[in-house]
Amino acid sequence: MGQATPALLPTTVAALSPVAVATPASLTDLLAVRGAVPRVFIAFAGVVWSISSNGDAARLFDAPEGSSIRAIDPSPSAQQVAVLLQTPADGQENLEVVILDVSGEFSTRVADLEENTATPTTETGASTQTIDWSPQGDRVLASSPSGKIVDIVVGEEIAPAVLDAGDERGSIIHPRWSPTGETIAFIAASRDGTSRSLMILDPSEGAVTEVVRPGEGRVVVDFAWMPDGVSLLFTEGGEPGRAATGIDLWRVDADGEHRQLVASAGTVAPVARIANLSPSPDGRSVAYSVLVPGPAGPLVDSVWVREFASGVGFRIPLPSIASVKDIWWTDEGLILSVVTFGTPQSRQPAQALLQLQKDGSIAALWAAPVAAGTPVNDTPLASAASR
Numbered sequence: 001m002g003q004a005t006p007a008l009l010p011t012t013v014a015a016l017s018p019v020a021v022a023t024p025a026s027l028t029d030l031l032a033v034r035g036a037v038p039r040v041f042i043a044f045a046g047v048v049w050s051i052s053s054n055g056d057a058a059r060l061f062d063a064p065e066g067s068s069i070r071a072i073d074p075s076p077s078a079q080q081v082a083v084l085l086q087t088p089a090d091g092q093e094n095l096e097v098v099i100l101d102v103s104g105e106f107s108t109r110v111a112d113l114e115e116n117t118a119t120p121t122t123e124t125g126a127s128t129q130t131i132d133w134s135p136q137g138d139r140v141l142a143s144s145p146s147g148k149i150v151d152i153v154v155g156e157e158i159a160p161a162v163l164d165a166g167d168e169r170g171s172i173i174h175p176r177w178s179p180t181g182e183t184i185a186f187i188a189a190s191r192d193g194t195s196r197s198l199m200i201l202d203p204s205e206g207a208v209t210e211v212v213r214p215g216e217g218r219v220v221v222d223f224a225w226m227p228d229g230v231s232l233l234f235t236e237g238g239e240p241g242r243a244a245t246g247i248d249l250w251r252v253d254a255d256g257e258h259r260q261l262v263a264s265a266g267t268v269a270p271v272a273r274i275a276n277l278s279p280s281p282d283g284r285s286v287a288y289s290v291l292v293p294g295p296a297g298p299l300v301d302s303v304w305v306r307e308f309a310s311g312v313g314f315r316i317p318l319p320s321i322a323s324v325k326d327i328w329w330t331d332e333g334l335i336l337s338v339v340t341f342g343t344p345q346s347r348q349p350a351q352a353l354l355q356l357q358k359d360g361s362i363a364a365l366w367a368a369p370v371a372a373g374t375p376v377n378d379t380p381l382a383s384a385a386s387r
């Protein structure tokens with residue numbers, strides 16, 4: 001399916017003084033990172049799978065009848081995975097957190113998450129339900145539709161705690177622990193949906209600071225912590241509901257200083273979008289996907305690996321796929337979670353994993369079994385065993 005080819009996109013820095021540009025590394029060198037994990041976890045059609053970087057797959061967990069898997073996240077050691085379940089009951093949606101080890105055995109279970117964390121809720125809740133494991137591997141964060149950020153201690157008989165991020169901030173989206181475990185970053189969306197800022201919460205003091213407030217007509221779309229916890233990556237683009245103006249990739253210090261453009265999607269197409277941010281475990285580079293406009297919505301153009309020091313990016317051509325759901329760094333290279341267009345026989349999208357190997361070639365690693373009656377619009381969830 002082709003080799004990755006290097007290309008250089010414009011990179012600007014906030015400093016006015018000259019900046020030395022490092023000699024670009026090869027793609028093979030960038031993919032050979034220390035600290036990358038040997039497996040990833042995905043959830044599809046109500047089943048959680050563990051897939052190793054050599055393609056060995058294990059079926060870990062089946063959601064109970066009537067329940068749906070809303071999010072998953074692995075422990076930093078990749079020995080456990082947390083699952084956020086949602087089950088309709090008495091006209092309400094009950095949330096439950098289940099933590100499993102790689103053999104599928106339960107280690108922690110927190111039922112009726114909303115009831116166990118009963119506090120006054122905001123009028124506008126989180127627009128998504130997510131779960132995030134702390135870097136120390138002893139706690140998980142869960143965000144719920146009622147707008148709560150719930151802190152759960154793993155393996156202890158301690159009641160979950162609600163973290164106060166300020167009710168006036170509107171919806172809380174994708175709360176994530178910093179790599180130091182001292183702060184939590186999240187996107188705060190205004191009640192009318194026209195503003196999305198990047199915020200940081202200090203749970204010990206209850207202080208919330210604004211890191212990025214986009215200009216008029218722009219919003220923060222997604223973000224990821226850099227491994228050192230000193231800075232973050234984020235994407236910024238046109239506000240929802242308006243004409244797309246492109247989604248670019250930026251880097252900024254956790255205090256809001258030294259904002260730098262990492263990659264401009266406009267070099268691929270005028271209204272292209274950067275998505276699926278995945279910084280490498282060693283902090284040298286970042287992998288991401290680029291989407292371009294299509295007749296029925298965004299289409300996948302390519303995946304990139306970009307080195308920070310030199311600004312050089314390697315474009316990874318892909319086979320024809322419907323979407324990229326996630327990108328992970330492993331001990332054998334990058335793994336891409338993708339959805340295919342399906343076969344002429346089934347006409348159903350299929351969940352699959354592709355592996356970008358260290359020599360720059362792409363190979364099929366794993367495909368989800370196709371069950372009879374699987375809905376066409378079943379959306380796969382994916383999570384890596386690292387950040």
